[in-house]
Amino acid sequence: MSERPITFFFRGSQQQVENVTPTMTVLQFLREYIQTGKTRQTGTKEGCAEGDCGACTVVIGELVNDNLQLRSVNACIQFLPTLDGKALFTVEDLCTLLPKKDGALHPVQQAMVDMHGSQCGFCTPGFIMSLWAMYENEQHCPSKDQVSNYLSGNLCRCTGYRPIFDAAQKAYDYPRILLKRQKVIEVLKEIKALPALHLNDHGQQFFAPKTLQDFAALRLQLPQARIVAGSTDVGLWVTKQGRNLGDMLYIGQVEELKKIVVTDHALTIGANVSLSDALIKISDVYPDFQELQRRFASMPIKNAGTLGGNIANGSPIGDSMPALITLGTRLILRAGEQTREIALEDFYIDYQKTALQLGEFVEAIVIPLREGQTSFKFASYKIAKRFEQDISAVCAAISCDLDNDDVAHNVRIAFGGMAAIPKRAKYAEAILEGQQLTAELIVLAQEALSKDYQPLDDGRASSAYRLHVAKNCLQRFYVEKILSQTITRVNDLIAMMEI
Structure with missing residues (x-):
């Protein structure tokens, strides 16, 4: 692990950022961080600074099995160092995808114009990026339910949603223009070969270990450090409360914690599996879980947040916990090389107080499966x-x-x-x-x-x-x-x- 620049794909090439605080958000980077010869990118807006309104929506690209996965997230609460090894796309990028640089619009943008989906325009860049993520991920014209799901994290207070929904489907009527992913994949593979990221800003440290062993060792060394995944909760501590998070251990680079394993007896979900992936997998096994999956947060929040974080947070109103408790879920807790299991219902002791001991963290969530579920x-x-x-x-x-x-x-x-x-x-x-x-x-x-x-x-x-x-x-x-x-x-x- 070494002190090096935050490195990610941005504006068509590898971007390196130095000398920033670990809690600088992606939105602050875009709108306020200025490098020599470059201008601020102000298309991404700040509305709520808490991941609710979607005006700040950007799309993050990440390598998954050597393929590029594109997902919408909220730039206002995502910490910039968590972009290391990923790709960042904003509304300004869409014009670069066009074959001719003649001022034409991307199909998603053109559909928004043709369907009159924008009035004041403040929320429009966020809607465009959510629709672009859908456009890239859905090969065929989506249903209204699919559109609603993709736009669940975007609010509009003047246009109304019908023309925006119409634009989402209208975009598929134009000739398809898709991201050329291979170049992005090649750059991300180069970045992946770099040593694990370590930042030190005036004594505040940010660690992004790449292996479970390294993460567990750091957790023992720094038991008071804040574990960060999608920052969908602690991001608000910074943006709304101005809190200093102290040292941070970023769990997002640990591949062992991104796995989902299904056996005859259990579904085991790594602590770093996104809520989007985890909830879909649970719903596959327990179809009646779909009601909760549909209403659990917005798509950008589910894309960034993790099931492990939702559980370890200890909130009395976290939506996953009651369902997981009734399903008999158990947690695997790790401290160094030692692990233990605990029933999820026994994990919570008092308000925001859990059974985690010094140096421990949630490694995996184990949900038992049932034979003959009729x-x-x-x-x-x-x-x-x-x-x-x-x-x-x-x-x-x-x-x-x-x-x-x-x-x-x-x-x-x-x-x-x-x-x-x-x-x-x-x-x-x-x-x-x-x-x-x-x-x-x-x-x-x-x-x-x-x-x-x-x-x-x-x-x-x-x-x-x-x-x-x-x-x-x-x-x-x-x-x-x-x-x-x-x-x-x-x-x-x-x-x-x-x-």
Whole structure:
């Protein structure tokens, strides 16, 4: 590991950046960092500085099995050193992809013009980059649901979304113009051969080890250092609170922690696997997880954030934890060469306090698989003020094995937003365990939730509302999963009206 410049692909070639603080964001680099002979790149905008509005959206390219993976991220909270070994694309890059430099627009941009998808224009560069990521990744014209997913991290407050959705599909009507990826791949391979990155800015250090062994050793040496992955949480500590993060250990270069392994008995997800990849894989194994996958954060946040980070964060309102707890998930914790396993529900001790010991970190998440899942019932529900891009007021997950007589076994119920930690509802579970599930029994379990939880009042919801919603989640599980009745959502009605 050596002190060297941050090195990445930018503007068609290898870019090196020196003498910057480790917490400089990609947005600050683009808009404020000036090198001799180069101008600031101000097409990328700052709207919220917390990864919500999408005005700052850029696209990051990364080598995955020697192929170039392109994904949208929020430049306002992504730290510049995390770009080392990657490629950065902004709205200014799109004109360079055209065969003729005659002022013409990229198909994504032209479609936005033709469909009248921009008014004040402040949010437009972010929309363009999200659409460009979709354009590069989706070979055929996407459905409205796909467009909605790609644009889940972009907000517009004047145009309205219909013309933007129209532009997303209209872009496929023009002759295709795609990125020539081979040059980017060759440059990234050259950068990959460089030694691991180490920065030291006035005593604040940033380490980006490339192996699990090196990362574990550094963690023992610097147990107080902040572990950073996508910075979707700690990025706000800097941009909104002005906090000094101290020394940082970047986990993003550790290849061993990017693996997903499926066996007959378990799905093991490395701590550095992105939320996008992890949630899709879990949904493949447990299809009922798709409800949570769809509503869990925006695409740029899921592209940058990791499942390991979401778990280790210790937030009482992290959306993944209730579902993973009900699925019986265990964590592999590592300190140096030593590892141990712990049930996810035992990982949380108190508000933002976990069972991690000095020098330990989360290495992997192990989700057990079930044979013959026809009798296994599972559901996860996210309750928030908005359908997309919102923090949960309550997040619920319920599972059980159901025999032929509708008798429930291995009942597991967990909630987020109901206590200082993600927590199981042991009293409600006891009511249902070993019993034939009936409407009357569900009422008793609903009443037992008052013993399991005493939620707080806050800006998202009152205590009474949270408890009422939690009870309704039990009722919904019974209607949907036990009675097999279909529940129509407001969003479904809106979609039906648009047909």
